[in-house]
Amino acid sequence: MLSTLGTRRGQAPHSRACYSPQPVLTPTLVGMIATQTEVTELTDITIRRISVSDMENNVYLLTSKTEGTQVLIDAADDARAIAGMVAAGSGDCSDWGNLQLIITTHSHWDHVRALEDVATHAEAMTACGTADEADIAVPMDLTFDNGDTAELDGIELEVIELRGHTPGSIALVYRDPEGPAHIFTGDSLFPGGLGKTNSPEDFRQLFQDVTERIFDRFDDDTVIHPGHGEPTTLGAERPHLREWEERGW
Numbered sequence: 714m715l716s717t718l719g720t721r722r723g724q725a726p727h728s729r730a731c732y733s734p735q736p737v738l739t740p741t742l743v744g745m746i747a748t749q750t751e752v753t754e755l756t757d758i759t760i761r762r763i764s765v766s767d768m769e770n771n772v773y774l775l776t777s778k779t780e781g782t783q784v785l786i787d788a789a790d791d792a793r794a795i796a797g798m799v800a801a802g803s804g805d806c807s808d809w810g811n812l813q814l815i816i817t818t819h820s821h822w823d824h825v826r827a828l829e830d831v832a833t834h835a836e837a838m839t840a841c842g843t844a845d846e847a848d849i850a851v852p853m854d855l856t857f858d859n860g861d862t863a864e865l866d867g868i869e870l871e872v873i874e875l876r877g878h879t880p881g882s883i884a885l886v887y888r889d890p891e892g893p894a895h896i897f898t899g900d901s902l903f904p905g906g907l908g909k910t911n912s913p914e915d916f917r918q919l920f921q922d923v924t925e926r927i928f929d930r931f932d933d934d935t936v937i938h939p940g941h942g943e944p945t946t947l948g949a950e951r952p953h954l955r956e957w958e959e960r961g962w
Contacts, residue, residue, distance in 0.1 A: 744828060750798055756891040758868060761797050762938070766790040768823050769941055773897055775887065776810075777867025783812040784868055785831065786897050787940060789823060799835070809835040813865055814855075816839040818899025819882040820848035820939060842874060844881030857883055859926070861928035867937040873926050875901040877919025878908035884927070893934040893946075896927065900939055904945035906957050916961050927952065 753760040761774040770789035777784070783802055786797060800856065803810025812835040817825055826849045838865065840855035857863070859874035863885075867893065871886040878901050885897040898922050902907040902923055910916040926934075933948030 721741060735788040736865075750801065755887075755889045756909075757889070758894065758937065759888065760799050760938070761802055762798070763794055765794055766823065766826070768794055770823055771938070771940055771942075773938060774798050774802050774812075775868055775870075777865070780865075780867035781811045782866045783810055783858075784863070784865060784870070785812055785815045785837070786826045787899065788815050788826075788828040788831040789940075790826040792834070795827055795831050796821070796834070812837045814838050814840060814863065816857075816863070816883075816885060817845075817849060818877040818884070818897065820845035821879065821900065821903075824899070824940065825849055825851065837922055840881075842872075842881030842883040844874075844876075846881065847880050848879070873900075873922075875926065877901070877910050877915045877917075877921045877922065882908075893936055893938045894931055895938060896931070898927075898939045898940070900940040901948075902927065903939045903942055904937075904950065905953070906962060908940075909962070913961065920958055926953065 730734055734821045748762055757778055759776045759778060763772050765772055766789060770787065772789050772795055773786040779801065779837045785801060799812050803849040809822040813830065814830055815837050817828060832851060839851060840857060841849055841853055843856040843858050846856050848855050857872040859872065861872040863870045873884040873886060875882045875884050882899055882901050884899065884901060888896045889895065901919060907919050907923060928947060928951060931947055933946060933951060935947045937945045937947065
């Protein structure tokens with residue numbers, strides 16, 4: 714069950730009536746994907762990550778250990794690879810597991826190339842930041858604003874709006890009950906700096922949001938999972954905030 718403080722749209726979830734997953738999940742493909750998937754075990758959920766396309770976009774899958782509920786973050790590209798990760802996460806290579814929600818961190822084209830295919834085949838709901846909805850061709854079932862919460866069986870995510878890379882970029886916070894918080898930042902925060910902005914005003918907005926809504930609120934052991942590249946921690950990045958501000962990126 715999905716309980717959310719975001720804004721619901723009127724349409725029904727996507728349909729996969731014409732989809733047959735068996736050709737997608739061949740044993741060879743599943744085995745190949747398994748070797749390329751980074752798995753992080755937390756107290757109550759498992760985080761899986763694959764990198765897709767020549768832009769090396771990260772796609773994240775969160776799976777509840779108790780309920781089996783799955784949430785996908787950024788269906789960036791390669792629906793077949795995503796299908797393999799979902800199947801591996803569910804332990805069932807015959808279907809799309811229990812994927813209930815696909816959250817898009819921002820509207821840029823490289824983060825949504827597989828969104829329509831995955832949403833349709835998995836019959837999953839779709840969500841993004843409110844201000845980015847108009848720039849995503851795939852219809853959204855939900856939109857999120859700063860401070861909203863997506864609460865599914867076994868998985869709860871806090872939404873943080875990080876304006877600047879796009880008007881409606883969002884980050885998603887998972888709080889491990891026995892460990893550090895984990896934040897999925899899309900293209901707003903990376904190891905070594907902030908995401909690209911198109912004007913000094915956009916950079917100042919992004920720097921302000923990242924500083925006030927992430928660095929000022931979360932501890933140094935908080936793990937950052939970016940839209941490209943490897944994870945980092947706030948402690949590793951915090952000493953460089955002034956440098957980022959001075960250089961403007």
